[in-house]
Amino acid sequence: MNYLDALNKRYSVKKFDPEKSVSADALYHILEAARLSASSLGLQPYKIIIAQSADMKEKLIPAFYNPSQISTCSHLIAIVSKNDIESKYIGAYFTQISETRDVSLESLNPFRESISKHIDRLSTEQVITWADKQCYIVLGNLMFAAALENVDTCPMEGFKQDIIDEILDLDITKEKVAVTLALGYRSEEDDFQNLKKVRKPNEKLFKFI
Amino acid sequence: MNYLDALNKRYSVKKFDPEKSVSADALYHILEAARLSASSLGLQPYKIIIAQSADMKEKLIPAFYNPSQISTCSHLIAIVSKNDIESKYIGAYFTQISETRDVSLESLNPFRESISKHIDRLSTEQVITWADKQCYIVLGNLMFAAALENVDTCPMEGFKQDIIDEILDLDITKEKVAVTLALGYRSEEDDFQNLKKVRKPNEKLFKFI
Numbered sequence: 001m002n003y004l005d006a007l008n009k010r011y012s013v014k015k016f017d018p019e020k021s022v023s024a025d026a027l028y029h030i031l032e033a034a035r036l037s038a039s040s041l042g043l044q045p046y047k048i049i050i051a052q053s054a055d056m057k058e059k060l061i062p063a064f065y066n067p068s069q070i071s072t073c074s075h076l077i078a079i080v081s082k083n084d085i086e087s088k089y090i091g092a093y094f095t096q097i098s099e100t101r102d103v104s105l106e107s108l109n110p111f112r113e114s115i116s117k118h119i120d121r122l123s124t125e126q127v128i129t130w131a132d133k134q135c136y137i138v139l140g141n142l143m144f145a146a147a148l149e150n151v152d153t154c155p156m157e158g159f160k161q162d163i164i165d166e167i168l169d170l171d172i173t174k175e176k177v178a179v180t181l182a183l184g185y186r187s188e189e190d191d192f193q194n195l196k197k198v199r200k201p202n203e204k205l206f207k208f209i
Numbered sequence: 210m211n212y213l214d215a216l217n218k219r220y221s222v223k224k225f226d227p228e229k230s231v232s233a234d235a236l237y238h239i240l241e242a243a244r245l246s247a248s249s250l251g252l253q254p255y256k257i258i259i260a261q262s263a264d265m266k267e268k269l270i271p272a273f274y275n276p277s278q279i280s281t282c283s284h285l286i287a288i289v290s291k292n293d294i295e296s297k298y299i300g301a302y303f304t305q306i307s308e309t310r311d312v313s314l315e316s317l318n319p320f321r322e323s324i325s326k327h328i329d330r331l332s333t334e335q336v337i338t339w340a341d342k343q344c345y346i347v348l349g350n351l352m353f354a355a356a357l358e359n360v361d362t363c364p365m366e367g368f369k370q371d372i373i374d375e376i377l378d379l380d381i382t383k384e385k386v387a388v389t390l391a392l393g394y395r396s397e398e399d400d401f402q403n404l405k406k407v408r409k410p411n412e413k414l415f416k417f418i
Contacts (some may be wrong), residue, residue, distance in 0.1 A: 003354060007241075007245040008245060012247060029213060031214065031415060034414075035408050035414055035415075036213070036217060036408060037349070042407060047415070047416065048415050049418060050418070051418050052417060053418065065321050078247070085341070093407075096407055096409075097407050099403050100402055100405050108418070127267075129338055132338070133342055133343070135344050136348075136349065137349040137352075140345065140347075140349020140350050141232075143355045144242075144354075145353075148212050153310075155248055168418075174325075196307075198251060198302075198305055198309050198310070199253065201225075201252055202240075205243075206244075206257050206258075207256065207257070207259070208258075209258060209259070
């Protein structure tokens, strides 16, 4: 499918067909698109939790203001952002660069120092905002790849932070759920699929200079 | 091209080939993917500025800490986030929904009220953060679509906010550049294209529950 057709077909599903599951293959490809996401400085300040068991999805329902997606989706993805980029984390990143690219850690020192300096200059609040934004690139990749796989989605910001973090057993001193995405297949009963997409027209959205 | 191959081929270009321009067709498709981006409540709190003239790109160089992409790219895209969601803006959105879907404005009142209430509850700082995050979904879509069009990219957060906002003649009481993306074709001289991609392995990135 042409990718613009896929994006046009996409909409935020309000009710999934609870009988249909996303296949392991499709899920693997969609998650691989998330893994390949670009991130600021390459630091990937996130992890991705995939709730797939019926029990776990059920448990998560109270964490959402609109539970209809959670109770019907095939998989619920939580993108968890790191609130703190410790020097140990940066160290592990550079060890991985060194191993992947077969270069010495020493040769990476200038890059490492510049990254550490940059992160050190940020306040806690700024680190949180910065990390959250990187999670939204992941969210974009997940929705785009899902559309190409003909899998439907609904991105959701409407969750109760403390409840979802607790259910997912996060260490809230270091991480929190940034945003969530339900995956599945649209229910025939979901009338929203028949509504025309509302987007700004080109002349209001774009300015060429 | 398979989309995972395209994402694997993508990297953040440090130097573009200044002789190669992105075609009008490819650019149109990439921008259409941005226009189709999902956004919270459908509010699309952004506009997209595309600098394509040599003069304008030249003028933008001092706004960036690393100018090598700006001086060699084909197009420089600035995603501009709205700092303020006025009731007039929400009104225009609902007029568009009403016209696009051929439904009365009155029938949309419950949705409109719930959106207005939600936005009113946010502090200015929270609106800015929320709008910025939506811009990163657009950024994700732009990079993904560009990769599918075989167009190279470099996302850039490293700009001087006051300088870029002034060059782009933004009304800083209402909007600011959230993030930028250079488009073009990788230069043969850019050694970064030969480096292996560094991404967390599945077992560190994903958790299935």
